[in-house]
């Protein structure tokens with residue numbers, strides 16, 4: 318048994334080496350297929366991240382009176398945190414608002430000068446409320462409107478609704494398009510893989526018949542093909558993974574510029590999900606390979 | 621040794637390749653099977669190696685009824701009943717040595733055994749010096765010798781040769797026939813399928829003639845009659 322496996326491995330390696338062009342083309346096609354799949358996944362991840370970034374920026378601000386005591390602000394904050402659909406309530410104190418203002422206008426000396434001339438901090442503290450589910454934004458606004466507390470100075474519920482609708486529409490389109498493109502890509506990839514294998518096996522059809530002729534069992538005929546397929550797939554996944562990683566490194570600066578201030582790193586994402594990518598792609602391609610080998614051996618077994 | 625009883629084989633739609641063939645061949649015989657093309661000679665060979673199942677009749681090799689043979693038993697049958705063809709059927713990406721060794725490797729024979737048997741057989745067929753060449757680097761006659769070497773590694777009881785000289789010039793053909801005679805002298809039953817009149821007439825052995833799937837003549841020391 319062990320000697321059989323070793324021999325099957327030997328035949329497989331011999332075959333790869335002696336049909337070196339066919340082997341290179343097979344691996345190349347696998348690499349392209351995996352690369353496309355990786356690219357597609359990344360586009361989805363990036364577009365989802367883009368949407369999340371925008372959604373995340375949707376918030377409601379409650380501006381409070383400048384002299385509102387800290388304790389009451391914190392009490393209000395606690396009350397609002399208790400409202401359903403509130404993800405977080407960020408308390409921006411007077412001081413923080415000032416610092417924020419200063420950094421935002423750090424390139425504008427006139428404004429900073431005007432600010433410095435004032436004795437006291439003119440800015441008001443605020444509570445920034447972020448919803449859990451942006452789709453139920455209306456209900457949240459209604460709840461917030463119901464709160465009557467003397468420390469509230471104004472409520473800035475700009476017309477986020479229109480923007481939200483737009484985002485939702487974009488999200489839906491991106492998802493639909495992504496789904497369609499994914500299906501198309503996967504279909505093409507499967508087709509390309511299947512055809513590559515057919516060509517690889519077709520070139521071996523006379524050999525399959527000869528192996529049978531000299532009394533090789535079905536298992537012994539199939540094993541070298543399966544080992545070769547697994548090797549091709551493994552090499553394909555490793556090369557496409559490496560190339561893709563380098564590609565992401567090139568892409569990351571542009572993404573960083575795009576996702577300004579938002580913590581999004583596609584490379585980290587890729588790194589933390591790499592094992593899954595790797596295993597899934599390997600398993601899927603290996604399954605196709607094995608099925609194709611099994612079918613082909615049956616088909617070309619006659620002398 | 622080999623007995624056929626009323627063997628018939630029909631291909632779809634309704635081609636009678638073999639029609640109630642009955643004959644028997646004793647161990648150690650050298651039999652020529654002749655006939656025009658399309659008269660069922662290859663079908664006869666394929667039935668004997670278990671590649672085709674006859675529609676009717678019985679084929680026995682020794683006590684073994686190979687019309688009832690299962691797929692798993694075929695590798696064992698191939699070691700008893702070896703076969704060579706007109707087109708050699710060597711693996712093009714393996715050297716002659718590797719082609720011969722392959723037949724032993726698939727059966728799980730040990731490396732030590734393979735290393736001792738293969739060069740010996742290569743020498744018997746006269747390929748000692750060229751065994752590490754690839755098939756496309758040697759002549760047709762030498763390829764056929766390699767195919768014969770591969771057929772011999774299990775010391776089969778029967779060697780079937782289906783027009784083994786069909787692709788060879790007359791000198792190479794005669795050398796292959798001489799090699800088959802030598803193998804026969806070592807005790808292997810040889811069944812030679814051919815339609816080469818000269819070869820058959822020079823052999824002066826038993827000749828069975830097929831026509832339209834039927835045995836029309838069977839002579840102990842035969843001549844090519846068609």
Ligand SMILES: Nc1ncnc2c1ncn2[C@@H]1O[C@H](COP(=O)(O)OP(=O)(O)O)[C@@H](O)[C@H]1O
Nearest residue numbers: 631632635637656657658659660661662663664
């Ligand atoms: N696989 C097949 N399917 C259908 N007909 C076949 C097949 N193999 C052979 N035949 C037919 O059976 C007859 C005998 O063929 P074959 O045994 O190859 O003849 P020979 O070897 O004597 O030339 C021929 O008429 C041939 O066309």
Ligand SMILES: [Mg+2]
Nearest residue numbers: 661662663782
């Ligand atoms: Mg024929």
